[in-house]
Amino acid sequence: SYQAHGRALDLIAKTSTADYLLIIHSDTFIYSNKLISKMLKEIKRNKNNFVVGCLQQTKKSLLRRFARLIKKFFRKYTRLVLNFFGGNYRLSNFKEVHIKSFCALYNLKLIKQHNLSFYNDTVETPSYYIQDYLQSKKFKRVIWTDKKMFSFLDHVEEGTRAENGKNFKRPKRLLRYKNFTQISST
Structure with missing residues (x-):
């Protein structure tokens, strides 16, 4: 925690x-x-x-970085509008x-x-x-x-959770961690 x-x-x-x-x-x-x-x-x-x-926390391509920025931008302003109408959403920076x-x-x-x-x-x-x-x-x-x-x-984001077998909701990260640890141990 x-x-x-x-x-x-x-x-x-x-x-x-x-x-x-x-x-x-x-x-x-x-x-x-x-x-x-x-x-x-x-x-x-x-x-x-x-x-x-x-x-x-990870190296991202320019395309992935741009896509994430757009996603966060819309999330922030959608939450802002929802809060205006009585919602209770936490606002975060899009950058x-x-x-x-x-x-x-x-x-x-x-x-x-x-x-x-x-x-x-x-x-x-x-x-x-x-x-x-x-x-x-x-x-x-x-x-x-x-x-x-x-x-x-x-x-490897959440690599410790992957090592402990607790990263089932994010199979991509689990796979990345397993691949990386196999490469570094050889």
Whole structure:
């Protein structure tokens, strides 16, 4: 759950003496040893940088990205109209605005200086509050394109669920995970 994820990150942040915190999901496969050094170089480039990461969880073609943008656009404005007529739908941005946690490097020193917490009751995803707060204080994110990020790694969405046999509703992701783990184990 998001709450458990946030609390676990807070426990790590509280006990760590490191200046940076690298968050990597268990379904993220790194195949270049240059990833971490490049992320550290990027975050250290400016003292106001607080996170390095990517807005997309998977590498998508231009066509798929465009189709998803259109779908999200219509979903948002359909919900807006339905809410106007008494509906109770959650509105979300049709463009991705937060760095995803499948692979993100945070400036832990800065997070501690501002007494911030990954766990938050009001925000669904733990790191989103930190990103919103620090951006409002004029700190900067370093956003990598999905092309750049995925030149170092691969992320199988919900791969942990697939490994545990709990991804039956999304057979495409289950198949992708199984294919990827077979390739990487040979």
